[in-house]
Amino acid sequence: MFWALGFFCFLLGIYGWYDRFAYGHLHANYGSIVTWGLWIAAYIYFIGLSAGSFLVSSLVYVFNIKAFEKVGRLAIFTALVTLILALLSVWADLGHEFRAWHVMVYPNFKSPMAWMIYLYSFYFLLILLEFYFINRKDFIEGSDLKDWRGKVYRMLAMRSRDVSETAVKRDYKMVKILATIGVPVAIMFHGGVGALFGVVAARPHWHSGMFPILFLLSALVSGGALLTMISIIFQDGYNKNKETVILLGKLVLGLLILDVIFQVSEFLIAFRGGIPGHIAGLKLVISGKYWPVFWIWQVFLGTVMPIVILASKAKRNPIYVGIACLLIFVGIFGLRLNIVIPGLAVEEIKGLATAVTSARASFLYFPSLSEWMLTIGIGGLGMLMFGLGEILLPKEKHQ
């Protein structure tokens, strides 16, 4: 059923990608006013999942917190998959997608965006290496399998054949080094995505010192939630990871409450300050055309219900923890939408909304069909990759 859903979403994505490559951005609904839309929201969503999962994995590999050990490998895999999904989302959004390499060759280090590209590239390599070293021994052992999986394992193991004690110890050391370097990198790049929005003085909705922090917190919440959810489903996790899931549930609850406090602070300060330019965006969020995205999607589904579940007796049942985390996982996407779009949908100069009549100069934005298709397709790709991981990833062994 999982595979069917994954394939279905992936197929929808084929249409979306075809439309994107055949027609460029013609069928997208963003314009020159609301110039970033669903794809950028999806990008910051997936990259948050990646950073969050990675930071949770660092609890295992850097800080040696035994309680989360069982999901360490899964966390790295989750971080890798969601990173790929994020990069695909943002790549689709570029006007000239095949010129993306320009950032590597002509970087402008005053631009947070150039920073991000460099940091992602580094992070991508780092995760690939860490993934390799964590799983190397199991890839080699799996190479003996006779079926197609053996072939894949042989390829993934590369040329390595050494499963001696010293080699495994060296693997572990490499993982530790990579994970240790990875922590500041993850903080820098995801705080940096927040900074990418936060430094834009032209958009009061974004221009806040809290943005890097909020992004990091939301990343930890969403990444932790995704990881918790996957820990129950993945490779018979329900039976094997019960205690870890419950503990993760507590961690996610704590982070979520912290996230709520930060967001409430942002809203309160802005509204009490009362500067029209600053609160225009927040007003759009709370009572504008898309108020359901905030109140129903982000607040009720994504925040209130999970807190109720995770704070009640249900938190001792992994299934309920999983449901709460699924709600958070879905709700944070609403949060990302509420960051990107209201920031842009506010008049920069009073009267700009009516200065020209053009679909591309509209302040009202709702993603078009092809935008949705492409994003759903990326989600489907993620599901397929997790499905492959379910089959191929070495099962956690009890040490």
Next chain:
Amino acid sequence: MDILIFYCMGNKNTEEISRRKLLEQLGIVGASGLATFLGSTLIPDTVFASSKPADKKNISGNNSFHYGMVIDTKRCVGCRSCVLACKAENKTPPSVYYTVVVDQVLENRPDDKPTYMTKPCFQCEHPSCVEACPVSATFKRKQDGIVVVDYDRCIGCRYCITACPYGARWFDFGENYPAIAEKTRYAEVPSPEYGKYIKREPEKSPIGNVRKCTFCLHLQDESGKYNKNTGHWPACAKTCTGHAIYFGDFNDEDSDVYRLIRERQYIRLKEELGTAPNVYYLL
């Protein structure tokens, strides 16, 4: 201290976390973080060669112009001729408007005639769009201060559009007016922008790029000067029916713009952002 060492040594065989180990690890994390941060901030821009596209030098060599506009809000009647003239001159597509006219309804007397403001790109002294661009595709030219876009380098990420406080930048989606879409003879006339004379072709720049007002720099002569008498003047300024748009070089003491900002009261938009726009609105 001894107890701590003893404690650590005693625990050597288990992987339990001790305070000393935790501090060590935090130290490593912090140190690597600091190293990454320092290493990356201390690499100067100049290490990366050709981070900026080559500036064209003008023949006069040392002459550096400081072009800007002064717009008299008393004279603007909101006819939008400037918008049309700009569109005709630069042949911008339906989704791109280098200049717009904004009706500023006055808050204290909403039933009166609004103030009209034509709003081209302000070619700011400290442009936020230039800092935002990850590939330095947009930059402020040294010889005349005009902020331009290198169509071959721009990747279309649209970060500059979000960074501009004035809504002066527009993304070219590839739409065409019927005269071009239906391949009439008008479609054969290229856009003179940047002196490049580009005809619109699918997926080729400037489609997929960000575009903006260039003060009609393609009308400059080789020395970078404009000439009002021969019509080599920004299209909006020379078309304005109310003679509201003054254009000129702020370095030239004989120019209208030099004189006007010294004779009349003016405002610039969003001064508090520190962009220092080069378009002044006379009150």
